[in-house]
Amino acid sequence: MSKAVGPLSRGEAADKPPRRRAATIRDVAQAAAVSTATVSKFVNGGQRFSREVEARITAAIQQLGYRTNPLARGMITGRTGNLGIVILDIRNPHFTSLVKGASRVAAEAGMNLLFADAAESREPELALLQALFPQVDGLIVSARMPGAVVDWLRESAGKPVVFYGGPAPQPGLHSVGCDNHASGLMLGRHLRELGHRRISYVGFSAARWSEDRWQGLRDAFQGTQASLRHFDVPAPVAEEGERIASSVLLDAQTPEAVVAYNDLLALGLLSEARALGFRVPQQVSIAGFDNIAYGRYVTPSLTSVDIGSEATGEVAARHLLALLAGEPNLALHETVATRLVARDSTARPPDPGKP
Numbered sequence: 265m266s267k268a269v270g271p272l273s274r275g276e277a278a279d280k281p282p283r284r285r286a287a288t289i290r291d292v293a294q295a296a297a298v299s300t301a302t303v304s305k306f307v308n309g310g311q312r313f314s315r316e317v318e319a320r321i322t323a324a325i326q327q328l329g330y331r332t333n334p335l336a337r338g339m340i341t342g343r344t345g346n347l348g349i350v351i352l353d354i355r356n357p358h359f360t361s362l363v364k365g366a367s368r369v370a371a372e373a374g375m376n377l378l379f380a381d382a383a384e385s386r387e388p389e390l391a392l393l394q395a396l397f398p399q400v401d402g403l404i405v406s407a408r409m410p411g412a413v414v415d416w417l418r419e420s421a422g423k424p425v426v427f428y429g430g431p432a433p434q435p436g437l438h439s440v441g442c443d444n445h446a447s448g449l450m451l452g453r454h455l456r457e458l459g460h461r462r463i464s465y466v467g468f469s470a471a472r473w474s475e476d477r478w479q480g481l482r483d484a485f486q487g488t489q490a491s492l493r494h495f496d497v498p499a500p501v502a503e504e505g506e507r508i509a510s511s512v513l514l515d516a517q518t519p520e521a522v523v524a525y526n527d528l529l530a531l532g533l534l535s536e537a538r539a540l541g542f543r544v545p546q547q548v549s550i551a552g553f554d555n556i557a558y559g560r561y562v563t564p565s566l567t568s569v570d571i572g573s574e575a576t577g578e579v580a581a582r583h584l585l586a587l588l589a590g591e592p593n594l595a596l597h598e599t600v601a602t603r604l605v606a607r608d609s610t611a612r613p614p615d616p617g618k619p
Contacts, residue, residue, distance in 0.1 A: 287328035295324035307374065312589055346376045347584060348400035349577075350393065352408075353501070354381040356528060357556040358573045362428065365577025366404060373585055375401075382406075389413050397423065402584045404577075407433055407441065408471050424587035428580045430473040431597055438587065440580040440598045441473075442571045447602045448477035448523075451551055451569050452484025454604055455521045458612050460549065461490040464512050464519040466529055468500040474525050477553065481523055493517060500525055505532020513542055520613040521549040527556045527568050534562060534609065545611035555605050564608035572600040 289307075293300040298317060306313060306321050313321075324330070347370050351359035363379055370377040380396050382389050390413050397403070405417070407427040414433050417425050425437065432439035455463060465481055467474040482492055495512055497504040505524060509532070512522055524530035530552030534544060542548050544564055551567040552559070559566035579598050586594055 287330040289330070291328055292321065292324045292330050295328060296320040312591070343401045343588075344399060345374075346378050346400045347402055347404070347581060348396050349377060349379045349404040349580075350382055350389070350396070350406065350409075351379060352382050352406055354383075356500075356526075357558060358526065358554040358571075361556075361573035362577040362580075365574035365579075366581040367577075369578050369581035369585070375585075377581075390416055393417070402426070402588055404428055404580045404584055407431065407439055408473075409433065424584060426580045426584045426587070428576050429471075430476070433472075436596070438583060438594070438596055440576055440583055440600065442576070442600045442602045444473035444476035444571075445480040445483075447553060447569045447571060448480025449484050450480070450602065450604050451477075451523060451553070451567075452481040454567070454606060455523070455549065455551070455610065456484055456488065456490075458521075458549070458610060460521040460613050461485075461488060462517055462520045463490060464493045464495060464515070464517075464522045466495045466497060466505065466508060466512060466522065466524045466533065468525040468529070469496050470498075471500070471525070477523075477525065491517060493519065497525075497529065500529055502528045502532035502535075505529040505534075506536040507532075509533050509536035510540060513537060513540055513548065519548060521551070521610065524550070524552040527552040527554040527559050527566060530566055530568070530609075531558065531562060534564075534566065545609055547614060549610040549613070551610055559607070567607045567610040568605050570603050570605050572602060576600050 289300050289303050293303045296303065298321065302313065302317070303321055306318060347366070349363060349366050351363060353359055367377045378396065378400055380392050382392060389409060393413060402424040404426050407429045418434065418437065427433065427437060427439040428441055430439070430441040430444055463481065463485070465478050467478055478494060485492065493515065495508060497508055505528065512519065512533070522533055524533055530550055534550050537544055537548060537550065544550055553569045553571055554573060555568040555570035559568050579600055583598060
């Protein structure tokens with residue numbers, strides 16, 4: 265049965281709790297014992313303060329539930345409150361980890377992260393960036409963007425850009441990434457210590473750091489009688505690993521180990537190797553770069569170099585925020601640490617004296 269509800273009586277109205285007033289910037293300033301100007305500069309990212317002052321402001325904001333008005337802030341500061349990141353392939357877990365790291369830092373700073381997927385295409389990237397550019401205060405983009413895109417970004421004054429993956433494509437630009445030569449050297453030494461001497465590398469020449477990884481791999485075998493072969497694919501995806509597997513594994517020089525430019529290629533190679541009748545790692549070792557989560561769950565689990573995908577996103581976002589805040593003496597390049605994750609897909613080569 266429904267019941268009609270009429271207007272509240274004076275007594276009932278008195279019993280209803282008063283509506284809570286939204287906290288203002290003045291409330292935050294009073295609670296943190298600072299000026300409203302200090303709170304405004306902190307919230308808008310216009311200035312950094314001592315750790316003690318920033319901690320007090322942060323605590324006051326959280327305690328009072330203070331929320332900024334993005335529209336009003338944008339009208340005052342001329343900023344959108346958004347950071348932008350352009351990834352090269354949303355299907356690749358390396359890039360989703362990158363976004364995850366950057367998103368966490370943006371959220372901590374009270375900003376949004378907008379991302380766009382270039383889908384490993386060389387043509388539409390400039391149009392994609394031009395559409396994203398007005399919506400953000402700064403951009404995080406791949407260091408392997410085409411020259412025309414880099415030129416446009418450099419000439420578009422007023423918004424900072426941080427490149428990720430490796431050193432910036434031109435001098436004087438900011439970047440974050442791992443040491444790809446050192447990463448290749450690290451993986452090469454692992455294979456050398458296992459006793460491998462016939463190595464094939466499946467690279468992706470469109471990425472400048474593919475050559476760095478190949479050179480590091482070669483340097484790891486200096487002073488040995490090793491033989492190294494180089495193959496190349498047009499896209500760093502699992503399907504290309506499958507496609508090229510027969511050319512690599514059935515080559516006149518049957519490799520003892522195959523290193524792929526990234527884990528997706530390595531996983532494609534691993535799958536096709538089994539289809540071709542190769543036992544991994546008993547007959548051939550396979551390894552890659554990125555240390556994506558999927559590599560842990562295949563059989564055999566994939567040996568890989570962890571290049572710090574999520575950490576790269578974090579560092580790039582912090583670097584971009586520092587540029588927006590006008591921090592002086594900011595290094596042009598920040599290097600992210602890498603580590604070898606040795607799993608079951610690499611092992612000592614078979615003894616030629618045994619069947």
